[in-house]
Amino acid sequence: MILNSLKKFKFVASIFDKMLDRVKQLIGEVASFKTTNTEEVESFRIKYLGSKGILKELFSEFKNVDPASRKEFGQALNNLKKAAEEKVEALNRVLENAIEEKGIYGDLTRPSEPIELGSRHPISLVKNQIIEVFNRIGFTVSEGPEIEDDWHNFTALNLPEYHPARDMQDTFFIEQDPDILLRTHTSSVQVRYMENNEPPIRTISPGRVFRNEDISARAHCIFHQVEGLYIDTDVSFADLKQTLLYFTKEMFGKSKIRLRPSYFPFTEPSAEVDIYWGLETETDYRITKGTGWLEIMGCGMVDPNVLKNANIDPNKYSGYAFGMGIERIAMLLYQIPDIRMFYENDKRFLEQFKSVI
């Protein structure tokens, strides 16, 4: 009986020694493993650390090990695991650096000429052109967040709670919180600007805006705007009209505009600006629907409530604001028939703007 159990113990002990040897040998193998191939790193990882890997198998042997030797065996296994994990990490780091270096130096065997020039996106081209025109008469550029709160996008702009523009149809809300939304216009930037700056204010706010609209050839749920704001003592509607005239002359080379009465909650009076495009070509007929006139933006005198909301004294100051869609103007200038082309990143479309700076 005693002999029997002794034998058994010896047997267990020798299995244990063998297993320990195997673990040590595996640690050696892990240490000497080398590769610069992503797939080989992955198959190494699966071989050792995968859910059916060597380590899993060895750990499952744990229960068969004599309790007295478990500690030693456990430590050996942990060493192996650590070695395998560190190896995978180190190999991946080398691979990542190699990719980065390749990115920096590119393919050194490529011929140096001709260097292919990229092109600016038509939205950027038109945006920069608009900014430049307004820069010349003293407007600076201001930008603000695309994720806005209700105050800056609506409430401060005199948009009462029941206003249709607040409808779920038009506004993207963030995670069901009715206070946080994607801005529907860059007028929100103007509110921020007024809150943080004293008049005189002359600023334009270009940026991306979002509206929950069906996508079609004429409309998209993401588009770009440039909005302008001028606040000083004695600013009149005549100042607004003169500025718009200057802009249309510089931007389109057209010097006839008309202002049609309109409504915006944040301006009073408000107007829609049309430019006389002319009726010289067939395209002119098509884009102006045979009238010769084209609507290009909205404008008006800043409502005194809006000034008050931004801590500007409406008895001392007055101002005008205007806003236009960049896509619409780019479509006119470059005769682009479908607004979706701006966002498809089709090289054939974008390449056509190569010669424009």
Ligand code: PHE
């Ligand atoms: N914010 C308006 C829009 O999104 C445009 C606008 C700006 C109109 C300023 C009047 C004054 O359409």
